[in-house]
Amino acid sequence: MIGSPTDGPTAVVYDIQRLSLNDGPGIRTTVFLKGCPLRCAWCHNPESWERQPRLAYNEALCRNCGECRRVCPNGVFVHRIDWSLCDACGKCVDACPHEALEISGRELTVQELLSELETDRPYYEIGEKGGVTLSGGEPLASFDFVEAFLMQKGNLHVCLETSGFASSEHIRRLSPLVDLFLFDWKISSTAKHQKFCGVDNRLIMTNLRLLCQSGAKVLLRLPLVPGVNDDQEHLSAVATLLKDLPEIQGAQILPYHSMGSAKETRFGLEGRTLKMPDLGLEQAATWMEKLQGLGASNVFF
């Protein structure tokens, strides 16, 4: 559903994951917004990079009946799918008799999202207080929407998962509105961050310090990617960071998994992300012990 200009800012939501247990305290609903200024080589949601909705194709369900080719106004389906011609109009989705196609991403207003979340409220009261986590992509790429959402959320507990790569003015404005920032710290070396994420980490560090000084609650999230950031230099820098910024409540290790590369065929994004085996919990435990050995406390996975 597309909101009219009078309905306020909109964001493109590509997934709403219910009963999440790993995106902040308690039972949560994680809302994934499209749009991100980074291009992390290990990203497990590459379909979230662009803000606009995107066609998704499930090869296993396709019976090659040709209905999509018949209705597509842009000639996307010839001998293969030419993703560059698709404008996500959705005609082929309606025509496909085998549910092999869908559009990932729909534009929502704040009120539309809040009313979708309303039914989940009873879950948030079970055990430790849960709530909603705004994730992405990079939710701050939809700043107007996120700020309006936070101003209208009432007593909903909201976590914001961010790369920290955003306007410092925006970070300052959101600081008092967010209950807990889940702040990614990906790679400590500036040059390596540029190489593997498409931007360097100086603005991210500025924004992390700004949040800590502002009194916001911050949990660091540490993606662990073999061959990218599983080196002693990064581990030592993380331990130092945690000592320098005692306001950070803790650090959560996120071991690499290969979901991003598995999605490449579905979204026509072949070759965009790294391909390697999933990491087990043993490797995360080893990393945790190394960090603890370097003096870091409150590290978990």
Ligand code: SF4
């Ligand atoms: S979404 Fe529209 S433009 Fe894209 S392939 Fe389907 S019919 Fe063609």
Ligand code: SF4
């Ligand atoms: S309409 Fe669906 S099943 Fe038929 S060729 Fe297109 S994607 Fe495949």
